[in-house]
Each structure stands twice: as structure tokens, then as C-alpha cells.
Amino acid sequence: MQALAERLDAALVGAELRRAVMLGFSGLKTALPAPEALVGRTVTSVGRRGKYLIFDLEGGFRVLVHLSQGGRLDLEDPPRTTKPRGSVVRFVFDRPPAVLVREHGTQRKAGWWVLAPGDDGPLGALGPDPFSDEFAELIEHGDTTRHLHTLLRDQRVVAGIGRGWADDALHRAGLSPFASLRSLDQAKRARLLEAVRSVLTEALEGERGRPGGLSEAKLGGRFAIHNRSGQPCPVCGESLRRVSFESHEIVYCTHCQTGGKVLADRRLSRLLR
Numbered sequence: 001m002q003a004l005a006e007r008l009d010a011a012l013v014g015a016e017l018r019r020a021v022m023l024g025f026s027g028l029k030t031a032l033p034a035p036e037a038l039v040g041r042t043v044t045s046v047g048r049r050g051k052y053l054i055f056d057l058e059g060g061f062r063v064l065v066h067l068s069q070g071g072r073l074d075l076e077d078p079p080r081t082t083k084p085r086g087s088v089v090r091f092v093f094d095r096p097p098a099v100l101v102r103e104h105g106t107q108r109k110a111g112w113w114v115l116a117p118g119d120d121g122p123l124g125a126l127g128p129d130p131f132s133d134e135f136a137e138l139i140e141h142g143d144t145t146r147h148l149h150t151l152l153r154d155q156r157v158v159a160g161i162g163r164g165w166a167d168d169a170l171h172r173a174g175l176s177p178f179a180s181l182r183s184l185d186q187a188k189r190a191r192l193l194e195a196v197r198s199v200l201t202e203a204l205e206g207e208r209g210r211p212g213g214l215s216e217a218k219l220g221g222r223f224a225i226h227n228r229s230g231q232p233c234p235v236c237g238e239s240l241r242r243v244s245f246e247s248h249e250i251v252y253c254t255h256c257q258t259g260g261k262v263l264a265d266r267r268l269s270r271l272l273r
């Protein structure tokens with residue numbers, strides 16, 4: 001996502017928005033200001049916070065785009081007027097490329113926001129960046145009993161770590177996804193912080209070096225253990241396991257992370273409680 005923001009920044013800074021063409025009804029999450037308020041404004045930067053792409057426009061206006069699970073973003077040069085399946089919005093500038101946001105799948109929808117100057121919209125609820133001192137402070141001194149996997153994925157706690165990177169970071173740190181911060185000594189906390197940051201840094205390097213279009217959002221092959229249950233652990237060769245938790249699956253290694261213990265499915269037991 002960071003690399004995507006960097007590519008968009010390189011392509012769009014200095015371009016003046018001509019039109020925001022709504023192609024889907026449910027994508028726009030704000031009523032005011034209307035997208036027309038953006039017309040004639042120049043893009044000053046494109047960045048990222050958590051899972052949001054942030055387009056800064058002249059005058060302090062911002063457009064947020066959340067691609068969610070199935071969202072894609074295409075740069076069109078030359079700009080098109082077609083409406084491919086799943087289209088959400090197309091931003092057309094005074095010069096190519098245009099930006100088309102679209103989505104596959106039906107469950108987790110891509111969305112976009114138009115923010116007036118000074119309005120943080122959904123960014124206001126986001127926790128600190130994983131590379132911030134604030135996040136380091138939390139990992140080093142936090143006393144919560146929440147499961148580490150749940151904690152890392154909570155966007156209000158730390159912005160931008162999804163399920164895949166949570167799986168990989170906990171595996172690299174050698175920690176059980178169901179352990180809590182409270183249960184960790186200082187050495188383990190330091191390992192966790194280092195693992196989160198190194199996994200994300202390597203992910204960014206991989207993303208920057210990835211050939212192909214912006215729309216290739218498939219990350220599957222890039223995870224060390226996420227989505228790889230049944231395959232050998234890349235560190236010890238043990239078969240990776242998965243455990244259901246709430247609405248998703250966590251992948252882990254019994255040898256590297258849980259001292260041989262097989263984690264029990266938490267989905268059913270939660271329902272029965």
C-alpha cells in the first residue's frame with residue numbers, strides 16, 4: 001500500500017482534477033462536501049495511513065480511498081470512459097493518467113471519502129504507525145491481556161497491519177498468536193517490535209520492486225506463513241497449522257511459536273459461552 005501511494009504520488013502530483021465520475025452507488029461514504037468541490041484543484045501529494053490512500057488537494061481538501069479486500073486501482077493512460085465490472089469511481093485530471101477504483105467480490109467493498117479542510121474523517125480513529133515511538137512504547141510497556149494477533153490487527157491500536165502481516169510477524173517473533181502483551185518479558189517484547197517492523201519493511205521493499213500493474217493486488221505469494229497452512233514452516237520444516245478465530249483463520253507453527261501446543265478453535269467456543 002505504501003508503494004502504491006508512492007507510485008500514485010509520482011504520477012499525479014501537479015495534476016488538476018477535472019472530474020470525479022461516480023460509477024457505483026455505494027462507494028462514496030461522505031455526503032458533504034460534494035465531489036464537485038474538488039474540481040479544479042491540484043493534487044499536492046498522495047500518501048497512505050493504515051489502509052487508506054490519501055490524495056491531498058489544493059486548499060486542504062482530501063480524498064481517501066480504502067481498497068479493502070477486493071479493491072483494485074488502475075492508472076489509465078489514456079483515460080477511458082468505459083465502466084468495467086465493479087467500478088466505483090474514476091478520477092480524471094487535466095493530463096493522463098486517470099485513476100479508476102474498482103472492486104471484485106461482494107463482501108468487503110472499496111470506499112472513498114471527500115474530506116473538507118481540517119476534517120480527518122475515518123483517519124481520526126486510526127492508531128499510530130508501526131514505526132512510531134508511540135507504538136514502540138505500547139509494545140514495550142503495554143499491559144493488555146488481548147491476544148497479540150487481535151491487538152496487532154486492531155487499526156485503532158496500530159494502523160496498517162492486516163491478518164497476513166500479523167501472522168508473519170508473530171511467526172518471526174516466535175510468539176503464539178494467543179499470547180498477550182502482559183505475558184511477555186522485555187526480551188520477547190523487543191523481539192515482537194523488531195519482527196513487526198522488519199516484516200513490514202521487507203513487504204514494502206517487495207512491493208516497490210514488484211513488476212506489473214497497480215491493479216495486481218494479490219499478495220498471496222509474498223507471505224512467509226500466512227495462507228500456507230499444511231505447508232512446511234520456512235524455519236523448522238514442521239507442518240504449519242491454522243486455527244479459526246472469530247471470523248478468520250490464523251496460521252502458526254507449533255514448533256516455532258507455541259512450544260508444541262496445538263491451539264484450539266475459538267470460533268465455536270465463543271458462540272457457546
Ligand SMILES: [Zn+2]
Pocket residue numbers: 233234235236237238253254255256257
Ligand atoms: Zn517452525
